[in-house]
Amino acid sequence: MKSLRNQVQAAALAAAPALLLVLGGCIGEKQTDTVQVGYRGVAMEQNYDREEVAANFAKVKIPDPLPPAGESPPGPLPWRNVQVLNDVSPTEFLRTMTAMSTWVAGTGNCAYCHNVANLADDTLPNGKPIYTKLVARRMLQMTRQINGQYPQHVKNTGVTCYTCHLGKPLPNGLWFYTDQTDYLRHYLDRDGARVVSQEMAPRKDGNRSSVKQTEWTYALMINQSKSLGVNCTYCHNSRQFASWTQSPPARVTAYHGILMARDINTNYLAPLQNVYPAVRLGALGDAPKAQCITCHNGNYKPLYGAQMVKHYPALWGRPDWNGVPFKGIGTVSAPDTTPNIAVPAPASTEVKKSAARPATTGSSVGAEPAGGTR
Ligand code: HEC
Numbered sequence: 115m116k117s118l119r120n121q122v123q124a125a126a127l128a129a130a131p132a133l134l135l136v137l138g139g140c141i142g143e144k145q146t147d148t149v150q151v152g153y154r155g156v157a158m159e160q161n162y163d164r165e166e167v168a169a170n171f172a173k174v175k176i177p178d179p180l181p182p183a184g185e186s187p188p189g190p191l192p193w194r195n196v197q198v199l200n201d202v203s204p205t206e207f208l209r210t211m212t213a214m215s216t217w218v219a220g221t222g223n224c225a226y227c228h229n230v231a232n233l234a235d236d237t238l239p240n241g242k243p244i245y246t247k248l249v250a251r252r253m254l255q256m257t258r259q260i261n262g263q264y265p266q267h268v269k270n271t272g273v274t275c276y277t278c279h280l281g282k283p284l285p286n287g288l289w290f291y292t293d294q295t296d297y298l299r300h301y302l303d304r305d306g307a308r309v310v311s312q313e314m315a316p317r318k319d320g321n322r323s324s325v326k327q328t329e330w331t332y333a334l335m336i337n338q339s340k341s342l343g344v345n346c347t348y349c350h351n352s353r354q355f356a357s358w359t360q361s362p363p364a365r366v367t368a369y370h371g372i373l374m375a376r377d378i379n380t381n382y383l384a385p386l387q388n389v390y391p392a393v394r395l396g397a398l399g400d401a402p403k404a405q406c407i408t409c410h411n412g413n414y415k416p417l418y419g420a421q422m423v424k425h426y427p428a429l430w431g432r433p434d435w436n437g438v439p440f441k442g443i444g445t446v447s448a449p450d451t452t453p454n455i456a457v458p459a460p461a462s463t464e465v466k467k468s469a470a471r472p473a474t475t476g477s478s479v480g481a482e483p484a485g486g487t488r
């Protein structure tokens with residue numbers, strides 16, 4: 115017995131330096147940043163492994179902005195069939211077209227969206243509609259809607275076509291109606307993620323949420339976590355998932371993200387059903403729709419918060435950019451010298467309420483959406 119214990123002790127002693135080395139190595143290499151996300155004293159913190167963040171960041175490719183548009187020739191706009199971008203100078207217009215060719219088509223080829231014999235046409239020489247151009251026109255409106263009407267979500271970071279398309283025609287996270295995607299309809303036409311009971315005891319008129327609804331809420335939440343590459347505690351205090359007052363501010367941002375996703379799916383993406391060729395549609399004939407991962411691609415901020423859109427006034431959709439007024443028709447866009455870092459958006463009072471659900475007031479981060487006293 116004794117000899118066995120001695121043997122074990124000896125082995126442990128012999129292994130100790132190696133063990134310490136291994137542990138020491140880990141402690142030495144793992145550099146973690148801890149960021150406080152909740153109120154002071156509640157120990158709600160996010161840990162970021164620096165190496166992991168650096169590796170993920172290295173994977174994100176952000177195209178350099180094109181050189182600023184030069185002076186435009188004087189006179190009225192030369193276009194014949196421009197319905198959205200008729201408020202920017204001709205040079206800025208062509209600069210935006212050039213950017214779109216690499217952001218979406220990937221190839222830099224105008225022919226992806228155009229009948230090159232006549233750029234104004236919406237049809238091919240054989241009279242068939244060019245669906246890519248028709249879709250792109252709606253995408254221009256959608257991008258302006260996102261940047262212009264949802265400052266409470268996209269802040270001054272905003273989005274360009276590249277945020278979703280990443281240099282290819284089909285973005286990530288496209289979804290269609292199937293049995294498996296029922297919960298994703300929360301991002302389209304269904305409500306009711308709130309399932310936690312607010313009553314002490316079951317009552318006749320109390321919480322009627324079913325097990326199925328609760329499963330949908332969890333599926334939705336796992337979906338949001340994966341889309342952003344974060345844990346539940348990025349948006350919740352795990353001692354009370356339902357409570358808004360105890361949640362970090364990111365949850366309110368996320369709620370505006372849900373309202374925005376409903377808007378773009380309902381009013382922009384789903385109605386394109388009749389424009390796409392059949393091959394782009396789902397099994398039930400519905401158009402491809404977007405979700406959180408379509409913009410976020412696994413990062414807590416799309417493209418880690420790179421402010422691409424500030425270089426493209428044609429996509430901004432708001433009459434301000436960090437206080438610099440939108441240039442509009444016929445003027446030269448000056449080179450932008452604003453640093454490439456995320457800055458909080460100024461409080462906007464002109465935000466349209468975009469869904470029937472109550473929205474939070476102004477940019478009141480951390481406030482509780484009306485209608486749920488929790
Ligand atoms: C991703 C699709 C897409 C790509 C790629 C694209 N365009 Fe366009 N283009 C459009 C759309 C959409 C319009 C109409 C915009 C509107 O209605 O506001 C348009 C309109 C135009 C017009 C205006 C024609 C008129 O008189 O009505 C010109 C000129 C033009 N594009 C040039 C180009 C050039 C040059 C390229 C290649 C560098 C290019 N486009 C690449 C989608 C595209």
Ligand code: HEC
Nearest residue numbers: 214218246249250253254257274275278283394402403404
């Ligand atoms: C919020 C994300 C998002 C943004 C921003 C966005 N798109 Fe899209 N786009 C989509 C989705 C989703 C589809 C559907 C994909 C499909 O066609 O199957 C799509 C499809 C397209 C298509 C058709 C592709 C094909 O071959 O079927 C074109 C062209 C296009 N977008 C152009 C643009 C342009 C130009 C911009 C910028 C002005 C833009 N998109 C911005 C999400 C986005």
Ligand code: HEC
Nearest residue numbers: 307308309310335336338339345346349355356365368369
């Ligand atoms: C990106 C932010 C975010 C992340 C990450 C997240 N949630 Fe949520 N959660 C929300 C928002 C926003 C709502 C309210 C949704 C609504 O009202 O439409 C919510 C609602 C809920 C609810 C319903 C509360 C009620 O009132 O009944 C539960 C439960 C929940 N989340 C659990 C989780 C769990 C578990 C995780 C991790 C798997 C998670 N959440 C991750 C933002 C998030």
Ligand code: HEC
Nearest residue numbers: 267268269271272338364367368371372406409414415456
């Ligand atoms: C149209 C593109 C787009 C879609 C779709 C989108 N987001 Fe975002 N989201 C953004 C942008 C851009 C930012 C960066 C804003 C900033 O700089 O603070 C952002 C920021 C956030 C943040 C704040 C992150 C932080 O650390 O401050 C959360 C949380 C978030 N999004 C959740 C969601 C959820 C949940 C969904 C799906 C319901 C969603 N987003 C859908 C574009 C999008």
